Amino acid sequence: MSQAVLEPDAAASRGMDLLRFATAGSVDDGKSTLIGRLLYDTKTIFEDQLEAVETASASRGDEYTNLALLTDGLRAEREQGITIDVAYRYFATPRRKFIIADTPGHIQYTRNMVTGASTADLALILVDARKGLVEQSRRHAFLTSLLRVPHLVLCVNKMDLVDWDQAVFERIADEFTSFAAKLDAPDLTIIPISALNGDNIASRSENTPWYEGPSLLHHLEHVHIASDRNLVDVRFPVQYVIRPQSTTVTDYRGYAGQVASGILKPGDDVMVLPSGMTSTIASIETADGPVDEAFPPMSVTVRLNDEIDISRGDLICRPNNAPAVAQDIEAMICWMDETAPLRVGGKYTIKHTTRTARTVVRGLQYKLDVNTLHRDEAAGELKLNEIGRVKLRTTVPLLADEYRRNRTTGGFILIDESTNRTVGAGMIIEAR
Template identity: 60%
Template sequence: MLDSSQLLRFTTAGSVDDGKSTLIGRLLYDSKSIFEDQLQAIEKTSQKKGHEGVDLALFTDGLRDEREQGITIDVAYRYFTTPKRKFIIADTPGHIQYTRNMVTGASTANAAIILVDARHGVIEQTKRHSFIASLLHIPHVIVCINKMDLVDYSEEAYNKVINQFEEFSSKLLIQDIRFIPISALNGDNVVNRSANMDWYQGAPLLHTLETMHISSDINKVDSRFPVQTVLRPQSESHRDYRGYAGRVASGIFRPGDDVTIMPSGFTSKIKSIDTLNGPLKEAFAPMSVSMTLEDDIDISRGDMIVRSNNKPEASQDLDVMLCWLHNDAAKPRAKYSIRQTSNEQKAMIKEVLYKFDINTLERNKEDKELKMNDISKVKIRTTKPLMIDQYRENRTTGSIILIDDATNETVAAGMIV
């Protein structure tokens, strides 16, 4: 029996009309995870639209604009629980111009469900979403080959898609890939096993999600504590208190640990680790705490407290895999704000090393223009050092975003390599 409190975050992705919203609706409907009033509202809307049964896609298309246009245009988060596990779903759009939303939805996911239309097979968006899943180091990918009812539940059609996907995915860094033939519309192999595909011996999708092993993506080895603010209470009883507050990004801290403050390089020992409920014997990610040190050191927001025997790199020059998110192309050598943990600095994209061709995964070193949805390796220069780890080692200290100073819009998300 699994711990019912164990939470699985998964993202869904696929091309337009591959049936993502219908699949999520089917998961919620067949697992009885829908409130009665929600169900009644959806039934009424389905009748107004002239549907014979319940339009399952309406369970995720929650915004009126989305319904009127007939498309899903943002990342829709849905929560549901079964007796075995709790789930958070990030439903991302299939349109090419919204690939950036896939990056947002997938950034904290334990698993990705990638839908493929059994009639069309692996297409550019399938490759794009699989590549992003690989880039973000999502450990589990479930390829749901949907609309099997439209290919007469053909095992041959199913195997054809598997061969296409395996040929492409052999170049990706994904630990675990599983294939499930489904019909989201009819419910085949979603929650219940399909009587129409007795040739498929695997588990249906929900059972796969319920029993999938979740390994924590939190780095437990490298101790990193980005300082968010300095606490100096004005009360008489705490007049001499000077605490450094923030959230532990990774690793474990204990009173008495030898620590180094970066980027200054000053050293000290942890005197205490405090919370509203009192002192702690240890703090670990993702706990929010306040630390006091035995020495009075000038520390401010953006600094990082680390174990002295295990330090991150402090650098102003970063190699980054960058996903460009904005409608406007990147301006050559334009200045942006870069944010990483609690650190914010000015930064400039010094050089575009290459862009990825999503279809072939080949590197294009000639095209240097960054446009929306482009994925490329770039060199970034910051005004002051950032304390960094590689993304594959530490998701928190290895990720950055770029912000346009003029509009305050996020223009890119990146992984330090």
């Protein structure tokens, strides 16, 4: 299957920031049409693909170019039983680059939405103006809150089918705002749209003179995400130790990885965990050469002024600002395995940043109903797509923060030791 869009040219887009956003919605809410409209309006579709869509639309008897057909290839594969967890789309405008995580909306795909939204800066939830809020709308909002997605956009789609009735829009907006108030949704924007006709997508629509907010694309281009990054707590998980094999370079030792949070500069005092040894940064290097500072999500190589025994899985931080070095973890877990549930006493491999350990489930405190937010404290297991709070004990300490403070050092996955499959995704509540 051909790629749906062109990824922006690296040279042309250098210096632009990147917004990752996840889309969610119930069946027939118009998610595929909305994604197709964004790709079309930003001119990131191959000409031959547009011609193919126009031809297919005509053969189906559609009186319009059905932009939803741009993503129907993936939908057809799902219907054939091929598992595609999350489909990613790339596009760009002169102001910003974008990656869309297109996540399925069914309750049986809760794990897929967790996967797509876990790295998102923004979540975009669609509702059908004729149906209003449904159970899945609330579920999606709760999951984005659980995953600490900083920005939330509710698109009330198909407004043209309710004659652009302001009262319908305001009723849905008020109901969703009331529900979101119970969640941790710091930034909520609600936009009336018609994805099919392009109203309020790339530009403001004349059909909504009563709406004073921005178009969807304008909001996506201008939403402020720089302050969402944690630039206070320095966290640099070491992924790889670089020791050149050249005989002419004998004293080079660099530590490569991706900055999880904070700002690193040459001359900074740092501490290496779990050893607790301290040093100062000698230099910070990238593929393009040395830099004066590193910040998330840059991938860099850090060199220190002292010879310290450091290996993959260690973490560089500030001496007076360190994560917990913990073997007892309390976390919210979304269970992803359809073959076996999570039970107390279960043993798994835990993957946390660049560190891997073994862990055992010490307790299941409650199972959470994502529709009603009810806690079932009598639950004895977590089945596929269920979410609950568990206690874990690891064989070696994790260098962990609370998920609400740092999504990178606060998140982990559980792996089945016999099959090597990912069976759970976790968000740390407490580490000690």
